[in-house]
Amino acid sequence: MTRVNGTDQAPEPPVLSAERVTLGYGGTAVVHDVSLTVGAGGGVGLIGESGSGKTTLARALLGLLRPRSGAIRYGSRDLAELDRKGWTEFRGNVQPVFQDGSEALNPRMTVGASIGEALQVHHRMDRKERRERIAELLADVGLDAALAERRPHQLSGGQRQRVAIARALAVDPRVLVLDEPTSALDVTVQARILDLLERLAAERGLGYLLISHNLGVVARLCHTAHVMFAGRVVESGATLDLLTRPAHPYTLALRDAVPRIGGEPPKPAGRTEAAPATTGCPFRLRCPFAVDRCQEEAPRLKRVGTRNVACHRAKTVLELSAPGTPVEARRRARLRRSRGLWRRRRRR
Known part of the structure; x- marks a missing residue:
């Protein structure tokens, strides 16, 4: 319980949570009895080798997979029980940033069109407002507004990843689900992307679920971490404690x-x-x-x-x-x- 203006109030539920979730494909279970929470303004890391179930769990947290057992909750609501309005709200507050920006962006659409599509769907902006907002979002991620006229193949890997982040930010989310956001980039570009994510967390109060096998990235961005092996969480706690x-x-x-x-x-x-x-x-x-x-x-x-x-x-x-x-x-x-x-x- 917390006290506000002299009265006791229940703590706000996390934005996104998994409660004893089991997931699988066909007859094979790949995630077993996993629980975690992600709130606004904090980073949560998910660490493990390839095949440990990290991305499968992320897909369930994004509403792309239905659990065999357990529940994925948005606030206090089960994703399985959301109506159309609830799903629209969920999509606006929980956004993914995928590993490969070249595959996440439509090669036939310009950068401006990719970002503007999210603005049109969620904010109903007219053309002039969208153009101004696209320029603001590109500036927020350190890109020139002129890049809005280019297509993904005309950008570098780091620029494509920044565009993917700008598109996710277009709907003013509370949580980003980051699936290996820097693994396809060279070290210097990785550093710039991490600087960007740190700044956005401080300025916007964003929460992160960061999926990575890079312990340095998790240590930098996440205050808590969960280590997965063979679809199970084997250790969880404060990131500094886990890694030291x-x-x-x-x-x-x-x-x-x-x-x-x-x-x-x-x-x-x-x-x-x-x-x-x-x-x-x-x-x-x-x-x-x-x-x-x-x-x-x-x-x-x-x-x-x-x-x-x-x-x-x-x-x-x-x-x-x-x-x-x-x-x-x-x-x-x-x-x-x-x-x-x-x-x-x-x-x-």
């Missing part, structure tokens, strides 16, 4: 697989080629911490410290990743060596 002190072996393996400048090549733990186990813990065939219990009993999410973890050995993993352990000591030493190398090169 993982409590699940999979999160630890993801973090340790990130290359470091000046350090040794990353050495993934366990059998990274092993498929998820069908009994017991799905990660046990890759896990260096697995015990007999992992083969017999599938772990459930439980509170460990500051996060929720689905692992029988969570406390052991958490102790191993704590500051002061040999693993973390080696990590800090590699970082100091890389910083020293950078300073020596700079002095030269």
Whole structure:
């Protein structure tokens, strides 16, 4: 409960939420019993390797897939129960930004026409108002208004992604669902897109659901994160906690697989080629911490410290990743060596 003007009021529900959602294609379930919430003004990360179910969950959150069980909610309303007016409101408040801007934009339409279509449908603007608003939106994402006359193939990859973001912003959404928005871009363009997203979050109070396998991007944009493996959330909590002190072996393996400048090549733990186990813990065939219990009993999410973890050995993993352990000591030493190398090169 919160107090407003001396009276108790119930907290506002999140803009978008999944409640124990299970999803599948045909006879195969690909997402199992997943819950998360996304509110305005905050970033939520969804981390995992290819095939972990991240994009399938995002499609359900956008109303493109119906859950086999559980519920997708917009505010307090189930998407399955929305009427036509409710769907129009939902589409205006929850907008996607897809991975590949060249496929997300119609190649036969100019940039201005793509953005103007959303303005016409949701805001009923006349031609002059649309033209002015398109110029404003392009300026908001750092593009010249003259690009409105070009088609997608005449733009660079970074420009196309900015146009996709401008089109999503055209309807004044409260939440953006970002599916790998920078993975197809080079590093310098990635940095500009991330700067743009940070600025838009600060200026507009936007909420994000960011789907990515890039831990650096998630750490920069998201205050909370969920780690998925084989369609299940295996760890969730504050992003900083997850990435600095993982409590699940999979999160630890993801973090340790990130290359470091000046350090040794990353050495993934366990059998990274092993498929998820069908009994017991799905990660046990890759896990260096697995015990007999992992083969017999599938772990459930439980509170460990500051996060929720689905692992029988969570406390052991958490102790191993704590500051002061040999693993973390080696990590800090590699970082100091890389910083020293950078300073020596700079002095030269």
